[in-house]
Structures are given as structure tokens and as C-alpha cells.
Amino acid sequence: MNAEIITIGDEILIGQIVDTNSQWIGQQLNKIGVSVYQITSIQDDKEHILNALKEAQERVGIVIITGGLGPTKDDITKKTMAEFFNDGKVIEYPEVVVHIQKMFKKYNIPYKKVQQYQAQLPSKATLLMNNLGTAPGMWFYENNTVFVSLPGVPYEMKGLITHQVLPRIQKKFKLPFIIHKTIMTYGQGESTIAERIEDFENNLPPDIKLAYLPSFGRVRLRLSAKGENKEELETALNAKVNEVYQLIPEIITGLDDDSSxxxxxxxxxxxxxxxxxxxxxxxxxxxxxxxxxxxxxxxxxxxxxxxxxxxxxxxxxxxxxxxxxxxxxxxxxxxxxxxxxxxxxxxxxxxxxxxxxxxxxxxxxxxxxxxxxxxxxxxxxxxxxxxxxxxxxxxxxxxxxxxxxxxxxxxxx
Structure with missing residues (x-):
């Protein structure tokens, strides 16, 4: 199963904030066997959003959108999603209204009628209750594609992904296992390492991929495998990791980022x-x-x-x-x-x-x-x-x- 992540917000495109949401979402999807096919950042613009949704639907089975949800006029995602799904009916969720009122009372913020707009969702959307904020998430399913719309506030998005989105995806789809083993090296550059393990790389089976992830003074070697049998994948990857250890033992510090x-x-x-x-x-x-x-x-x-x-x-x-x-x-x-x-x-x-x-x-x-x-x-x-x-x-x-x-x-x- 492939997914696309779409981040909405001019603040990302002008460099005012860094898009850490996509990185985190990609990591979480990968853990449950979903491969991220593409990450797209777009403006707060209706036509731009509609085009991005249409194109994503043609590419993947899961589309996750972050940003553009809230009570203000520049938050247009909800209206645009309704138009995309040709959904002119709105449902107001009383539990969301009560939740927003409680949050405002807790922080001594005056409740305004405009906030009630956040409790109104397109009728085709399934409510994803946001216990950490005021804007709920939305889950749509149409033409064999899941669309999930989430607030862009990182801790709110993470709560929704962890407790609602990932469990729903796992329940709806039969997902493969995706396993990575990352070998941490130091002291030699990417080209030198590639030359030393060239024969090993050339003889990798088609279901195991090797990626070089260089940074200053260090190179991570990531071995990845994808399949239905987790134990077989683990065994195959561990065997390949051992081969790499035998080829370049003096520059390896260990496995994964914990071996920095x-x-x-x-x-x-x-x-x-x-x-x-x-x-x-x-x-x-x-x-x-x-x-x-x-x-x-x-x-x-x-x-x-x-x-x-x-x-x-x-x-x-x-x-x-x-x-x-x-x-x-x-x-x-x-x-x-x-x-x-x-x-x-x-x-x-x-x-x-x-x-x-x-x-x-x-x-x-x-x-x-x-x-x-x-x-x-x-x-x-x-x-x-x-x-x-x-x-x-x-x-x-x-x-x-x-x-x-x-x-x-x-x-x-």
C-alpha cells in the first residue's frame, strides 16, 4: 500500500516554518507497512488543493493532508474537501462543541460562536475526535482511496495519527511488513564505502535494497526489505548485516541511530x-x-x-x-x-x-x-x-x- 502526504500552508512554502509533520508521518506509516510514494507541499488555495487531491488519488491508496483546519477564513481545507467529494451537506457534532467549550473554559478563553464552525463536517466525513485541540480530523473513503485531513499543529496531528488514523488503516488494509536495518559508520566517505562493498551490493537479492545516507563524517547504510513474512525478512536482513560487518568492521559503530x-x-x-x-x-x-x-x-x-x-x-x-x-x-x-x-x-x-x-x-x-x-x-x-x-x-x-x-x-x- 502506497501513501501520499500533502501539507497545506503558505508558511511552509515561504520557509517560515519547517515541515516536520511529513517526516514524522512517513516514519509512522512505514512502521505499519505503508510506503510513502510522494510528499507534496501546496498553498492555501482551493484550486491548488483540488488538483493535488485529484493527482494523489490517481497515484496512491492513502492520502494524508495536514494543515488548513480551523475557525478562520484562511482555513479553507474543509470547504475544499467538501467540494472535492461533491458533498453539500454539513453535520454538526455536539460532542465537538462541548469539547471546544471545555477547552476554552480550562484556559480561561472566551468562547465565541465562530468556534462552532469547527464542529461542522461534511456529511461524507468520518469524525476523528481531536482530544488535544479544537479542530477535529476527517476520514473519507471514495473510489478505493482513503483521504485523511488533519490539523497542522504537530502535537495534535501526532495524537490523531497515533490513536485514530494508524489503527483505522491497519484495520482496513492488509499490509506487508517493512523492515530496515541501519548500519552506522564513520571516518570514510560514501564513495570509498561503496567501492569496498561493491560486490556485496551487486549481489543483493531483488527484495533487499541498500541506501547510502551520508552526513558530515558519517555514512548510514540502510538495508530494507518488504514482504508478508516478518521472521523471514528479519533473518534475511540480519544475514546481510553480518556480511557488511565482515567487509568494513573497523568503521562500523553499530546499528541504528542509537549507535551514534x-x-x-x-x-x-x-x-x-x-x-x-x-x-x-x-x-x-x-x-x-x-x-x-x-x-x-x-x-x-x-x-x-x-x-x-x-x-x-x-x-x-x-x-x-x-x-x-x-x-x-x-x-x-x-x-x-x-x-x-x-x-x-x-x-x-x-x-x-x-x-x-x-x-x-x-x-x-x-x-x-x-x-x-x-x-x-x-x-x-x-x-x-x-x-x-x-x-x-x-x-x-x-x-x-x-x-x-x-x-x-x-x-x-
Whole structure:
């Protein structure tokens, strides 16, 4: 079964908000065996909506629409849906009126007659009660296609999808199983990995697909299978995962997003009951933010110094002014003194520090844009590595973060 997601709202098209609804809906549909065929974003315009619905009906069996529901004049989805289904009759649901009144009373908001419009649905619609908001969802079925219209407010949409839409879809359709296994890698680019596992990829059976999902310093390898027998799919995918592990073992951190580098670093530190601190210049605290994104990181992460200027490096981390004068702030020598300084200040087992030129200009030194130094210090070891991550600025910063985490995973013991 294929589905299409249609998001309605000028605010999405002009970039005022990011469409996270479609991403989340796609994930939930995939879990129950529904493949998303297309995602479309359109204006709050009647003709545009009508065309999108007509085209979607020709492509898929499930159409999910978010946005454009409410009491105001610019919320035209309900009227347009009624026109699409040639439905001139309206039904008012007293339970929705009571629900809206209770919500307004709870938050001390005066109830206005205009709100009652939200309780009025086209007669061909099945009411989807929105317990978290005032605009109910609508379920239509015509010409072998399900149409679901939901409010665009994320938490309201999620409640309706979870408790009403997904159970109805599962009851109405016989759905296959869709299973993914995602292998997390680091340290090598997509093309290098593809070359190393080329024979494996060429010999995959037709019911198993491989996708490369690259980001800064990391590549996720997603193996996917779709079929009627869940156990057989699991067995087949696990066998292929094991093959990949044998081909590129040294760059794999684990399966799925739970095996991120930051989580692996945290697990190593917890296991050895050790601590770490960070000192950052060009990354502006992003290494710290990544490490503390892991639940329970307070057990091993002690803090960070973001020393963006030469003055703060000297004042907060005891970096020598002479070292800066001789080598500039973008140097291995300064990175090493930063790492030593933060380790001493926060009394940790490990420390890592970064300094470099993220761009777009080289500031007040002669070092090229993209040049980065990363220093690692432990109780018995000190290392400094030089990298050139090129441009643009965002790439340099993100690759610095990834490389710092790679070094930590390698060196912590």
C-alpha cells in the first residue's frame, strides 16, 4: 500500500516554518507497512488543493493532508474537501462543541460562536475526535482511496495519527511488513564505502535494497526489505548485516541511530568510570552539545570552555601568549595547550580541544580556511592531529565535531 502526504500552508512554502509533520508521518506509516510514494507541499488555495487531491488519488491508496483546519477564513481545507467529494451537506457534532467549550473554559478563553464552525463536517466525513485541540480530523473513503485531513499543529496531528488514523488503516488494509536495518559508520566517505562493498551490493537479492545516507563524517547504510513474512525478512536482513560487518568492521559503530559516536563515547566512559571535558574555538560549543545530547551524560561529561578569542584562551585555559604569538591561534601547539588547560581546570581523565579556521575568511592569521587542529589529552597520552576540511563554514564545523568524536572513540580505554 502506497501513501501520499500533502501539507497545506503558505508558511511552509515561504520557509517560515519547517515541515516536520511529513517526516514524522512517513516514519509512522512505514512502521505499519505503508510506503510513502510522494510528499507534496501546496498553498492555501482551493484550486491548488483540488488538483493535488485529484493527482494523489490517481497515484496512491492513502492520502494524508495536514494543515488548513480551523475557525478562520484562511482555513479553507474543509470547504475544499467538501467540494472535492461533491458533498453539500454539513453535520454538526455536539460532542465537538462541548469539547471546544471545555477547552476554552480550562484556559480561561472566551468562547465565541465562530468556534462552532469547527464542529461542522461534511456529511461524507468520518469524525476523528481531536482530544488535544479544537479542530477535529476527517476520514473519507471514495473510489478505493482513503483521504485523511488533519490539523497542522504537530502535537495534535501526532495524537490523531497515533490513536485514530494508524489503527483505522491497519484495520482496513492488509499490509506487508517493512523492515530496515541501519548500519552506522564513520571516518570514510560514501564513495570509498561503496567501492569496498561493491560486490556485496551487486549481489543483493531483488527484495533487499541498500541506501547510502551520508552526513558530515558519517555514512548510514540502510538495508530494507518488504514482504508478508516478518521472521523471514528479519533473518534475511540480519544475514546481510553480518556480511557488511565482515567487509568494513573497523568503521562500523553499530546499528541504528542509537549507535551514534557520541553514545559510543559515553558508553566507553561509563564502563571505565572516567570523565571528559572539552575546549572549543571554531565549533563554538557544538562538541559539548553533541556529547550532552546523550541521556545520562552528566555521569562522565564535566564541562566545556568555549574560547573563541585569543584573549579567552589565555585567560580561561592558561594558553601561553608566547605560544599564540609564535604559532597563531590556529596551530597544534595552541590546541594542545587548550586541551591541557581544560583537563587541569576541570580535573578529568580526558580532554579534547579544537581550534581552526572555519571561514569564510582566515581572520588575523595566514592559515588557510578549513585548517583545523584537534588535540587529545589523557593521563598518559597527548596527541595532536591536523586536518583540512575545505569549505564552506558549516562543513568545516560539522566535520570537526565528527572527527573529534572519532578520536575520542579510538583513544578512550
Amino acid at each position: 559516536l557520541e553514545k559510543k563515547v559515553g558508553e566507553l566512559l561509563k564502563k571505565s568510570n572516567q570523565t571528559i571535558a572539552t575546549a572549543e574555538s571554531l565549533t563554538g560549543g557544538k562538541i559539548a552539545a553533541t556529547l550532552v545530547s546523550v541521556a545520562g551524560s552528566s555521569a562522565y561529561y564535566k564541562g566545556s570552555f568555549v574560547t573563541y578569542s585569543a584573549e579567552t584562551k589565555i585567560k580561561l585555559l592558561d594558553v601561553s601568549a608566547e605560544t599564540i604569538k609564535k604559532h597563531t591561534v590556529v596551530s597544534g601547539e595552541v590546541a594542545l595547550e587548550m586541551a591541557r588547560g581544560v583537563k587541569e581546570k576541570l580535573q578529568t581523565n580526558y580532554a579534547i580541544a579544537v581550534t581552526g579556521n572555519a571561514g569564510p575568511t582566515a581572520d588575523h592569521n595566514d592559515k588557510s580556511v578549513g585548517l583545523v587542529y584537534i588535540a587529545f589529552v589523557s593521563d598518559d597520552k597527548e596527541i595532536v592531529q591536523e586536518f583540512n576540511f575545505g569549505q564552506p563554514r558549516e562543513k568545516v564545523i560539522n566535520r570537526t565535531v565528527s572527527k573529534a568524536l572519532e578520536i575520542l572513540q579510538k583513544e578512550i580505554h
